[in-house]
Amino acid sequence: MAETTARMPMRIAHLYPDLLNLYGDRGNVLALVRRLRLRGFPVEVVQVGAGDPFDPAAFDLAFLGGGQDYEQAILMDDLMRHKAGAIREGVDAGLVFLCICGGFQLMGRSYRTWEGRELRFLGALDLWTVGGRKRLIGNTAYRSGVLAEAGADPWIAGFENHSGRTYLGPGVTPLAEVVRGSGNNGEDGTEGAVHRNVFCTYSHGSVLPKNPAFADLLLSRAVARRYPDAGPLAPLDDAFEAKAREAVFRRLRVERD
Amino acid sequence: MPSRARIRTRTAVALGAAVLRFLRLVGKGATTLPGKAALAVDPGLLQALAADVPVACVTGTNGKTTTTRMLCAILRGRGRTVVTNRSGANLATGLATTLIESRKRLPDPKAVVVLEVDEAAFRRVAGPLAPRAAVVTNLFRDQLDRYGELATTLRFLSEGLDACGATLVANADDSLAASLGRGREDRALYFGFEPGAMLPPDAVRATEATHCLSCGAAYVYAARTYGHLGDFACPSCGWRRPAPSVTLRGILAESPTGSRAVLACGDEALEAHVPVPGRYNLYNALAAVSAAVALGEPFAEAVRLLPDTDVGFGRMELIQADDRRIRLVLVKNPAGFDQAVDFLTSADDVGGAVFALNDGIADGTDVSWIWDADLERLAARDRVPVRVGASGTRAADMALRLSYAGVPGDRIETDPDAHALVKRMLAACPPGSCLYVLPTYTAMLALRARLAAEFGLAGFWE
Numbered sequence: 001m002a003e004t005t006a007r008m009p010m011r012i013a014h015l016y017p018d019l020l021n022l023y024g025d026r027g028n029v030l031a032l033v034r035r036l037r038l039r040g041f042p043v044e045v046v047q048v049g050a051g052d053p054f055d056p057a058a059f060d061l062a063f064l065g066g067g068q069d070y071e072q073a074i075l076m077d078d079l080m081r082h083k084a085g086a087i088r089e090g091v092d093a094g095l096v097f098l099c100i101c102g103g104f105q106l107m108g109r110s111y112r113t114w115e116g117r118e119l120r121f122l123g124a125l126d127l128w129t130v131g132g133r134k135r136l137i138g139n140t141a142y143r144s145g146v147l148a149e150a151g152a153d154p155w156i157a158g159f160e161n162h163s164g165r166t167y168l169g170p171g172v173t174p175l176a177e178v179v180r181g182s183g184n185n186g187e188d189g190t191e192g193a194v195h196r197n198v199f200c201t202y203s204h205g206s207v208l209p210k211n212p213a214f215a216d217l218l219l220s221r222a223v224a225r226r227y228p229d230a231g232p233l234a235p236l237d238d239a240f241e242a243k244a245r246e247a248v249f250r251r252l253r254v255e256r257d
Numbered sequence: 258m259p260s261r262a263r264i265r266t267r268t269a270v271a272l273g274a275a276v277l278r279f280l281r282l283v284g285k286g287a288t289t290l291p292g293k294a295a296l297a298v299d300p301g302l303l304q305a306l307a308a309d310v311p312v313a314c315v316t317g318t319n320g321k322t323t324t325t326r327m328l329c330a331i332l333r334g335r336g337r338t339v340v341t342n343r344s345g346a347n348l349a350t351g352l353a354t355t356l357i358e359s360r361k362r363l364p365d366p367k368a369v370v371v372l373e374v375d376e377a378a379f380r381r382v383a384g385p386l387a388p389r390a391a392v393v394t395n396l397f398r399d400q401l402d403r404y405g406e407l408a409t410t411l412r413f414l415s416e417g418l419d420a421c422g423a424t425l426v427a428n429a430d431d432s433l434a435a436s437l438g439r440g441r442e443d444r445a446l447y448f449g450f451e452p453g454a455m456l457p458p459d460a461v462r463a464t465e466a467t468h469c470l471s472c473g474a475a476y477v478y479a480a481r482t483y484g485h486l487g488d489f490a491c492p493s494c495g496w497r498r499p500a501p502s503v504t505l506r507g508i509l510a511e512s513p514t515g516s517r518a519v520l521a522c523g524d525e526a527l528e529a530h531v532p533v534p535g536r537y538n539l540y541n542a543l544a545a546v547s548a549a550v551a552l553g554e555p556f557a558e559a560v561r562l563l564p565d566t567d568v569g570f571g572r573m574e575l576i577q578a579d580d581r582r583i584r585l586v587l588v589k590n591p592a593g594f595d596q597a598v599d600f601l602t603s604a605d606d607v608g609g610a611v612f613a614l615n616d617g618i619a620d621g622t623d624v625s626w627i628w629d630a631d632l633e634r635l636a637a638r639d640r641v642p643v644r645v646g647a648s649g650t651r652a653a654d655m656a657l658r659l660s661y662a663g664v665p666g667d668r669i670e671t672d673p674d675a676h677a678l679v680k681r682m683l684a685a686c687p688p689g690s691c692l693y694v695l696p697t698y699t700a701m702l703a704l705r706a707r708l709a710a711e712f713g714l715a716g717f718w719e
């Protein structure tokens with residue numbers, strides 16, 4: 001791939017890396033970087049923290065993870081006052097986003113705490129979250145219609161740990177249906193949300209390392225935006241990835257089609 | 258005539274003791290069941306048993322067991338009769354078991370009780386135990402599925418401190434642990450590194466506790482040691498690292514068998530030998546010496562007696578396996594994992610390494626924390642152990658993490674059976690070298706039990 005060495009680096013914005021970095025979120029950024037580099041794309045990760053400007057046009061991918069309540073509260077002011085407009089602009093322009101757990105909730109319209117307090121969130125996606133008392137914790141298995149439609153392996157193995165219950169409006173599509181675990185709210189069988197190039201999930205930590213098809217869906221969208229003539233991504237040796245996935249499906253006794 | 262409460266306590270102790278005798282008879286560790294049975298009969302048992310004896314509690318995320326053992330060594334060396342939960346069972350049931358088992362030694366005027374206490378359990382046992390000293394070693398992210406978040410853990414500890422009058426012995430370099438001293442200045446004793454003995458602030462990657470607990474501004478560090486520990490200050494509200502009274506002034510030497518360092522208290526500065534390797538154990542030594550001082554022991558004696566510590570099982574434990582060695586290094590969270598990897602990459606006797614990752618309740622059912630550990634350093638060229646094993650109930654996750662860290666795929670050996678993998682890799686280690694085994698808690702317990710049987714180690718409750 002001689003021509004790729006002359007390419008400009010693919011740029012990934014890691015939003016609030018020192019505040020939203022719970023549950024191994026770092027693994028997802030490592031997966032994006034690794035899978036691009038193995039295919040010959042240079043990559044640059046830019047940490048965009050509180051007080052830093054965020055220009056969505058300067059990036060190919062943006063990552064928003066989850067944080068502890070205390071740390072999430074710290075960034076709310078900066079997020080709503082200085083980044084909300086840019087994030088919504090990026091969503092409309094087709095920038096690829098991965099938003100996990102707290103990041104997923106932040107992209108929605110609002111969050112009603114369990115005491116009944118209503119917090120306004122980014123409003124970039126048609127979804128909202130209600131605080132719950134009991135945390136939904138455990139290994140998960142999902143089947144993703146979005147991945148199936150893209151011709152990829154539709155199965156996602158993950159781990160969820162959240163107290164918020166998220167509900168989807170008609171403006172977004174679920175990322176997947178829940179086969180094991182609770183998913184968005186433990187009621188309607190949906191997991192995550194997709195809108196344009198924004199991908200949200202409650203599956204945190206190593207969701208991208210363990211689910212290479214999901215990682216590649218995000219990357220192919222980002223690469224196609226930047227290099228419309230790049231063609232499909234080259235396949236990689238995912239032997240370790242496959243074993244880590246299989247172990248979760250086996251443990252959950254999931255029969256896959 | 259004995260009161261009704263005393264009769265209940267006696268009944269409870271008798272029941273607990275009977276359960277203990279029976280379980281030991283059948284060869285079980287019996288570290289929690291006797292206490293559980295006794296507490297069911299008399300919920301006021303801890304208070305009744307600990308009423309007339311000085312108690313010290315050691316809590317915090319990392320280093321509880323090692324600090325407890327160091328403090329015990331110091332107090333024993335001072336001629337005290339030490340009662341401690343050596344098994345590491347650190348919930349109320351384990352503490353009750355310890356006190357029941359040692360009940361005949363408690364009336365000894367030289368008796369002192371040193372207990373490692375779980376962070377969440379501290380809230381409920383601090384009142385009944387009425388400790389004179391309560392050590393908080395540090396607070397790192399740990400088993401979030403259990404406690405929710407660090408703010409919750411801080412609240413638990415704060416409630417425990419309010420329920421007793423203990424001197425708080427806290428890590429000054431840890432903004433979270435140190436915050437417990439706010440409003441308790443009259444009974445706080447801090448320990449920490451002197452900034453001159455720390456690393457430059459940009460030499461350490463820290464992702465936890467980056468922002469001020471009071472006002473939310475980002476902390477500024479003049480120097481750091483590891484994780485979020487260091488000389489922190491909030492530029493907005495002025496909250497900063499409190500000045501510690503027991504300090505580490507400088508590190509003289511570090512080796513696989515331990516460290517030599519200069520510890521200071523007031524105008525006394527002494528050379529200390531810390532008999533366990535690893536920088537985090539220097540913090541544990543500071544914590545133990547400070548706790549001894551809080552209990553009224555002379556600083557110089559505490560420092561002198563540190564080398565008598567026998568290390569907790571599975572924590573840097575060295576097992577002689579014929580002409581090779583096995584080093585067990587317990588890991589349970591990213592900060593501890595980073596320290597263990599530092600230790601591994603600086604050792605010069607590495608014959609191989611095994612990472613055993615379980616996802617039991619005691620390990621944390623969520624294993625994604627391995628992605629927060631900086632394992633990439635492991636694969637820095639010429640530092641990779643020849644062969645690397647991935648094991649435990651989440652062996653495949655561990656193998657994937659190692660492959661991401663840059664360990665070549667053909668050097669990663671995966672086997673969920675940790676004992677089988679350790680035996681196989683030990684046989685492949687060059688004679689005279691050491692197999693480093695980094696297990697999570699339940700993986701360590703299971704593995705150590707097998708190795709104990711083969712190499713004649715003591716049972717973990719002994």
Ligand SMILES: [Zn+2]
Nearest residue numbers: 469472491494
């Ligand atoms: Zn402040």
